[in-house]
Amino acid sequence: MVDYTPHVTSPGYTNGNGLYGKEPWWKDATFYQVYPASFKDSNGDGWGDLKGVLSELDYLHDLGVDVIWLSPIFESPQEDMGYDVSDYRKVYAPYGTVEDVDSLISACHARGMKLILDLVVNHTSSQHRWFQESRSSKTNPKRDWYIWKPARYSPTGERLPPTNWRGYFASSTWTWDELTQEYYLHLYAPCQPDLNWENPACRDAIYADMQFWLDRGADGFRIDTVNKYSKHTSYADAPVTEPHSPHQPAPEMWCNGPRIHEFIGEMRARALEPYGAVSVGELSNTPLASQVLPYVSASAKQLDMVFEFSMIRLGTGGGFGAKYIHHPFPLSTLKATVAKWQSFIEGTDGWTTVFCENHDNGRAVSRFGDDSTPELWAASARTIALWQATLTGTLFLYQGQEVGMKNMPADWSIDEYKDIESGNFYREAVRSGDEKRVRDTRHGLSILARDHSRIPFQWDASPNAGFTAEGAKPWMRVHDEYRDINVAKQRGDPGSVLEFYKRVLKLRKEYKDVFIRGTFKLIDPENEAVFAYVKESERTNGVVGGTPRRALVVLNFTKEEQPCVDVAGILGCEPTQVTFLTGTVSGGESGSVAKAKGTHKPLTSWEGRVYVNFA
Structure with a gap:
């Protein structure tokens, strides 16, 4: 019989949206993002579906997942992979039905797991009935549910958009509508018109659609583009920062508005709140801690958590014209960025998140690790796992991260890139006529493109990696190395990336006072090879005036051997008081508590260790 005991347990546990003791349940939870089109296809049509997710719930439960975040499954033309919703209360037919969502929610709850949906309400699809009504005439009751503006004209009579704003997908944020002779606003593609949150009736309709799913048992939402609902309604031109383009980046006009x-x-x-639903918001273009804290302060009653993107966007050329021009960065930059967002909540009632992958970025092992050889791939994937599992905040994993899935091979044709953003940026580079820009963009896409995270999940070494039936054609090409990197090959192998993830996720919960909720202190910030930090808890094992529980995490981020730090000195104890908790090269013993030996032994290639000074 399968054990479906909930993973997150402590006094006060409830199967609903209750609390664990004095803290919300979601703080200790491990979330796992499922990109349903690429997770598991149950019917052989080459497109993942809800029944495929349902079939692998026991795999996710065994991994240590508490909450599944399901990327958009609503009715959609799929021009932006479901982030263009045409009906919030229907399910895109290739994924299944509303009843399939009900079954998935019930099956999650039966295992002590939860399920959250992806809420996309900054914009809809242009095929949504709301927009179809809005564009039907200037007098339609839903006209003001979207943002419409008249044209401007040049001195020579040329029609111009209302502002010079550039959108995220390499075009103007405005599209002309011939029928009603006005422009509508879209921060993303023309097929994704922005909703007008200034309109109370529009907001009422959004909340009603949210309640539809919460009434069916959904446990909350990941909320897309959450800080873009309030625009600066002056609709002024942005400063010219990209002279080669008629359209200028203007995030200050629509992020964190009034x-x-x-x-x-x-x-x-x-x-x-009426449902006790958890919320995690996507917070882009918000680089200051003072801007982020109001969103996640418990007393402010806004969002439970947000994704702040400074770390995961390292290496990009910003969010607009040069986004896919790759900029290598030193380890010290990564360390400083992590330290900033680990410590910004200390002394506050806010909370933070931990993640290094999602559906909008390249794979972590290819960006932050080393996937050049099988040995370096495995070692660096384990070290990334240890890094993520020991950071403060709620942990989010992305599908395939737990087996070390890699970026698409660099020699794949640009035709293999299916994402609307990848295509738009590449075509923009080609139109520029600048051959260097084309080469640099193509190189940047091979590292950073959203497509890398969207190729089919690698379940086994059978044709199509077990994602879909043999003979079916997956909607995206399966990775060339699927026979070497897959769940079946790693399951049960104590040295595998998958089994290491299982161990460190358990360890994270076992020592949650240190790893999930502890403070963070960076050691040797300028060291470009070793990433070391101390995690400290207020707990002292009941000893009045005792020493706080402390852990030292030491990670070699290079393929060369590196000297270890002064473990006992940093932990502030005698060498005999140091305990080795776990490491990336300890195989099946990882997770056991044994007296440390050789704490000064050099770190091997991409090796990670954790030392503690408590029993």
């Missing part, structure tokens, strides 16, 4: 906290507070009060 009414954003009012809107999010209303969303929480109207749609989230």
